[in-house]
Structures are given as C-alpha cells and as structure tokens.
Amino acid sequence: MGSDAKRIWTPAVALTLLAGLALLSVALFMTVGVKGNWGFILPFRGLKIATMALVGYAIAVSTVLFHTITGNRILTPSIMGFDALFVLIQTSIAFFFGATFLTGLTPSLLFLVQTAAMTVFAGLLFSWLFRGGVRELHLMLLSGIIFGLLFRSLSSFFRRVIDPDEFLILQDTLFASFNRANPELLSVAAILVLLVSLAAWRLRNVFDVMALGRETAINLGVNHRRMVTVTLAMVTVLVSVSTALVGPVTFFGLLVANLAYMLVPSHRHILVLPGAAFLAVTCLVGGQLFLERVLSYGSALSIVIEFAGGIVFIMMIVMRGAR
Amino acid sequence: MIEVSNVTKSYGGSEVVRGVTSSLPANGVTSIIGPNGAGKSTFLSMISRLLPMSSGQVTVDGMDILTADGDAMAKKLSILRQDNHLTARLTVRDLVAFGRYPHSKGRPTSEDLAHVERSISYLGLDNLTHRFLDELSGGQRQRAFIAMVLCQDTKYVLLDEPLNNLDMKHAVAMMQLFRRAADELSKSVVLVLHDINFASCYSDLIIAMRDGKLVRQGAPAEIVTTANIQEVFDLEARVEIVEGRSIVHFYL
Structure with a gap:
C-alpha cells in the first residue's frame, strides 16, 4: 500500500464502510422477498437479525479482547475449552436428568446457569494457574486445550451411553442455528452483553496498553494481572452468550478478528472492536441471506463459517511457520 | 534512591x-x-x-x-527490556506516545504531545514517525522503544x-543522551x-x-x-x- 492509499484508507473510512456493509446486509435481510403480511414477517426476521447481531458482536469482541490479553492472533477463547464446557453442561443435564428436563427448563434460566458455570470454571482455572511464575498465560492456554479435550471426551462418552431418542433432542440443541431464536433468552443475553460493553468502554484505553504485552503494560502502570482476570471474565460472559444462543462456533471469531486487524488501520480498540463487530454482523446476516435465498437452506451457516474459518486458521499457522 | x-x-x-x-x-x-x-x-x-x-x-x-x-x-520508574515483541502494528509515533500513558491515561494533552515530539527528535526519529515498527531496522526499532521510555519522563x-x-x-x-539526561x-x-x-x-x-x-x-x-x-x-x-x-x- 502506497502512502497515498494509506492516507485515503483511514480508520474512519474503514469503519464507515464496514458499518455501511453491516447495515446493507441487515436491510436486505429484512426486505428481500417479502410477500404478504409485513406485520408478521418483520418481527420474525427482526428476531433472527437481533440474534445474529448479538452473537456476532459477542464473538467479535470476545476474540479481539482474548487476543489482546494473550498477545497472539491465532488462539481463540474456544481453545480454552469454553464451548466444550457448554456442550458438556448440556450433555450432562440430558444424561442425568433426561432430555425432557433440558427442553423443559426455561431457556433463560438454563442460560444463566451455563454462564455462571463457565465464569466459575474460568475463575477456578485461572486462579489455580495464576499462582505460578511468569508464563502463567501460556500454561493456562495449554491447560485450556487439555481441559477442552477432557470436556469433549466426557461429552462424547455421555452421548454414547445416552438413550438414542434423547440424543436426537440433544443434538438439535447443540448445533448452531439462527432459526431457533428465543426472545426471552435474547433479552437476558442482550443485558449481559450491554453490561460487558459498558465495562469494555471504560477500559478501552487500558486495552490498548495491554496489547503492548505484559512487561510494557506493567512499565506503563497497568495492573496487568488484574486486567487479565477482568478481561477473561468479560470474554467468558461473551462466549457464554454466543454459545448459549447458537452453540459452539469455533473459527468465526478468528475470521472476523483477523479481517478487522487487516481492514481497520489502527491499534486502538475503540476502532478495531466496532470494526470486528460490523464484520461479524455482515458475515452472519449476509451469509444467512445468501444461504436462504441463493442456496435455499441447502446448508447450515455454521458449517460454511467453520469451513472458511478453519482454512484461515490453517493458513495463519502455515504462514507463521514459514516466516 | x-x-x-x-x-x-x-x-x-x-x-x-x-x-x-x-x-x-x-x-x-x-x-x-x-x-x-x-x-x-x-x-x-x-x-x-x-x-x-x-x-x-x-x-x-x-x-x-x-x-x-x-x-x-x-x-x-521506567524499564525497557531486551526483547520487545509486539503483536499490534504500531507506528513510531504511536509507540512513543504510549510513554505518556501514565500521565495522560490515553487522553494526551498538548503538553503530552510536546513530550512525544521532543523524545522523537532526541532520538533522531523525526523522519520515521509515520513508519510502522515492523518496517524498521533493529537499531531504529530499538531507538523507538527508548524514545517511548524517555517520553515517560520518570x-x-x-x-x-x-x-x-x-x-x-x-x-x-545514545550514551551521550543518557549522560545529558543525568546531568x-x-x-x-x-x-x-x-x-x-x-x-x-x-x-x-x-x-x-x-x-x-x-x-x-x-x-x-x-x-x-x-x-x-x-x-x-x-x-x-x-x-x-x-x-x-x-x-x-x-x-x-
């Protein structure tokens, strides 16, 4: 990119364009192919869009913040085993209480239980590991991988010994779908996301310093240890929101976060975070639109996203190895 | 002491x-x-x-x-370690400006900005302010980090x-600069x-x-x-x- 191109492609221009794209995909999603009763279709589609926007926002913000505190751009919260824990919680409920109980529990109650469980898990894992020396974050990541594996194995064990009928119900709740939106659950999730966002807004400048790495952050007077804990708690809540609403989506965060780093020419979180969120909304809403209108529900969006994100993940690892 | x-x-x-x-x-x-x-x-x-x-x-x-x-x-007190690896992509001025963070908390005043400019010119980085750190040589990058630490004015x-x-x-x-800072x-x-x-x-x-x-x-x-x-x-x-x-x- 030449210096002229740099001057034209400012963060403001990038954000305006990304916001425009997000708005465009939302507008198209709301209006394309509307036949008959608008009064029915608009709220129906609105609910879907609200779910997608909330999930996209939660995944984008959680991934960028996670990258900031870990000082890398490849790992995502799912590597810490959060989505695996979500699946394990649901599977064990189905296993121990029966799937009818799982479908019987109010969604928002189930969601709050899961969020609490996940926050407790992160807190425990973290304080347990934090007593160590300098490399606590790396140790934590490694432990996250191992915990993830443990949770996945436990879930698959439960699923193997579970009643086949109950397994079907369970499977239905596990796979991401934006057509299962639930207004009550959505509003509880939205409140949580709003609270986290307010906290993130207050910490926006501290995040910029955290991105410089542990030592520079400490030098500049940031309580690094406390900030890592606080940020991790925020990430936990956001990941809980997205997984509870649509199930585990591993590589989507990686995809939008890295696109945002590429497209928004700034190191400041106040610019990168909205950029990543706009990209997430565009990808989810635009992708769902494409899927519904062009492929006529030929596939689940999560599969397409995981496919693209997985390729990006592998490419990033290969390129890093080549360097 | x-x-x-x-x-x-x-x-x-x-x-x-x-x-x-x-x-x-x-x-x-x-x-x-x-x-x-x-x-x-x-x-x-x-x-x-x-x-x-x-x-x-x-x-x-x-x-x-x-x-x-x-x-x-x-x-x-400010500290600069030997290896300074960054994941974020920063320009020289962005990095040096971070040295003012303890004072400005991310909202630099005109006094903070004057400090930034002074540190940049002390270390002879005037022509490089808009360059990204990953585009610089090892010595230039080292000077940018030292400018950040000096900018902290501790x-x-x-x-x-x-x-x-x-x-x-x-x-x-560099040694003359340290001597001057001390004297x-x-x-x-x-x-x-x-x-x-x-x-x-x-x-x-x-x-x-x-x-x-x-x-x-x-x-x-x-x-x-x-x-x-x-x-x-x-x-x-x-x-x-x-x-x-x-x-x-x-x-x-």
Whole structure:
C-alpha cells in the first residue's frame, strides 16, 4: 500500500464502510422477498437479525479482547475449552436428568446457569494457574486445550451411553442455528452483553496498553494481572452468550478478528472492536441471506463459517511457520 | 534512591540472583556489567517489578515496589527490556506516545504531545514517525522503544542492553543522551551494558555481577582494573588510561 492509499484508507473510512456493509446486509435481510403480511414477517426476521447481531458482536469482541490479553492472533477463547464446557453442561443435564428436563427448563434460566458455570470454571482455572511464575498465560492456554479435550471426551462418552431418542433432542440443541431464536433468552443475553460493553468502554484505553504485552503494560502502570482476570471474565460472559444462543462456533471469531486487524488501520480498540463487530454482523446476516435465498437452506451457516474459518486458521499457522 | 536489600531469585533449586544488596543513586548513570548468566537482566527485572523476587525487598524513594500503586510507580520508574515483541502494528509515533500513558491515561494533552515530539527528535526519529515498527531496522526499532521510555519522563530509567543493534555512531549518541539526561535533568539512568568501555567512559557508578552475586560496586576508575576484569569476566585484558578513562583492551 502506497502512502497515498494509506492516507485515503483511514480508520474512519474503514469503519464507515464496514458499518455501511453491516447495515446493507441487515436491510436486505429484512426486505428481500417479502410477500404478504409485513406485520408478521418483520418481527420474525427482526428476531433472527437481533440474534445474529448479538452473537456476532459477542464473538467479535470476545476474540479481539482474548487476543489482546494473550498477545497472539491465532488462539481463540474456544481453545480454552469454553464451548466444550457448554456442550458438556448440556450433555450432562440430558444424561442425568433426561432430555425432557433440558427442553423443559426455561431457556433463560438454563442460560444463566451455563454462564455462571463457565465464569466459575474460568475463575477456578485461572486462579489455580495464576499462582505460578511468569508464563502463567501460556500454561493456562495449554491447560485450556487439555481441559477442552477432557470436556469433549466426557461429552462424547455421555452421548454414547445416552438413550438414542434423547440424543436426537440433544443434538438439535447443540448445533448452531439462527432459526431457533428465543426472545426471552435474547433479552437476558442482550443485558449481559450491554453490561460487558459498558465495562469494555471504560477500559478501552487500558486495552490498548495491554496489547503492548505484559512487561510494557506493567512499565506503563497497568495492573496487568488484574486486567487479565477482568478481561477473561468479560470474554467468558461473551462466549457464554454466543454459545448459549447458537452453540459452539469455533473459527468465526478468528475470521472476523483477523479481517478487522487487516481492514481497520489502527491499534486502538475503540476502532478495531466496532470494526470486528460490523464484520461479524455482515458475515452472519449476509451469509444467512445468501444461504436462504441463493442456496435455499441447502446448508447450515455454521458449517460454511467453520469451513472458511478453519482454512484461515490453517493458513495463519502455515504462514507463521514459514516466516 | 533505589534500595535493594538481600534480593534473591531462584528457579526450582537454582539461584539466579543471590542475596544482592545495593543502593542505586537518585541521579547519575549506573552501569551493571558482568558475564552472560551473571543475573544482570534478572536483577534489573526484579527491581523494576517485572519479575517477582523469591525473597528480599526493593524500595524506590521509600516506596516498596511490591505494594506501591502501579500508576505512581510508572511515573517514577521506567524499564525497557531486551526483547520487545509486539503483536499490534504500531507506528513510531504511536509507540512513543504510549510513554505518556501514565500521565495522560490515553487522553494526551498538548503538553503530552510536546513530550512525544521532543523524545522523537532526541532520538533522531523525526523522519520515521509515520513508519510502522515492523518496517524498521533493529537499531531504529530499538531507538523507538527508548524514545517511548524517555517520553515517560520518570526519575529512574532502567534499560536492559540499550545499545543492542545500534551502530557505533548511534551507540555513542545514545550514551551521550543518557549522560545529558543525568546531568541536565538529574535523572538516574541504570543500564545493563556489555561494552565495558562504554560503561567505563559514561558511568558514575559501576556494579559488577558474577554468578548471581554483586561482586564489585564503585566508580569506573576503581572497578575497571586488570585484576577486576580477571575476576568478574575470567578474562586477561590490558587496561590503559586514555584521556583520563580506563579503557579495556581485550581484542588480541
């Protein structure tokens, strides 16, 4: 990119364009192919869009913040085993209480239980590991991988010994779908996301310093240890929101976060975070639109996203190895 | 004054720094010398609160570094380590401006910006302000990081091998800059140096370490002697006085 191109492609221009794209995909999603009763279709589609926007926002913000505190751009919260824990919680409920109980529990109650469980898990894992020396974050990541594996194995064990009928119900709740939106659950999730966002807004400048790495952050007077804990708690809540609403989506965060780093020419979180969120909304809403209108529900969006994100993940690892 | 009392760092069973007690003056240039693995960097990291110590105590102007407010400490003491890897893509000015964070909290005033410009021009980075750090040479990047630390405008400036990657001209300019900061702004600059002749020519105080222990502390003229070089570095070298400075000749 030449210096002229740099001057034209400012963060403001990038954000305006990304916001425009997000708005465009939302507008198209709301209006394309509307036949008959608008009064029915608009709220129906609105609910879907609200779910997608909330999930996209939660995944984008959680991934960028996670990258900031870990000082890398490849790992995502799912590597810490959060989505695996979500699946394990649901599977064990189905296993121990029966799937009818799982479908019987109010969604928002189930969601709050899961969020609490996940926050407790992160807190425990973290304080347990934090007593160590300098490399606590790396140790934590490694432990996250191992915990993830443990949770996945436990879930698959439960699923193997579970009643086949109950397994079907369970499977239905596990796979991401934006057509299962639930207004009550959505509003509880939205409140949580709003609270986290307010906290993130207050910490926006501290995040910029955290991105410089542990030592520079400490030098500049940031309580690094406390900030890592606080940020991790925020990430936990956001990941809980997205997984509870649509199930585990591993590589989507990686995809939008890295696109945002590429497209928004700034190191400041106040610019990168909205950029990543706009990209997430565009990808989810635009992708769902494409899927519904062009492929006529030929596939689940999560599969397409995981496919693209997985390729990006592998490419990033290969390129890093080549360097 | 930085008071260091009986500071020890051990990993598992092995002690990297063993019971170092010293006091670093409130102004002047102090150089820490010693062979590889003597514990110099570990020592510097501990007194700048980057690395927890296994035992001992460090106070900076009476403030215990473990209990003092991180923010207050960041206005008093700054530290630059050897390897500074960044994941974020920053320009030179972005990086230097971060040095004002303890004062500005991310909202720089015009005074903060003036500090940034001054640091940039002190380190001769005026032509590079808009360049990204990953586009710079090792020496230019090193100077950008030093500009950030100077911009923090702290009484104590701790630098771990600041001459890394610098050519002769820039290394001399850097040492002169530290000298000026000590003389004109009465700062205390603490350096880990590998070039003993730079230490000899520019320091007020030299601390020599070996095997995790402080073995010598004193003015350059007392420390830079054939006998001390032999003891600290295990190297036979000739020491000659050139223009009133002890110069170690060890190349042949």
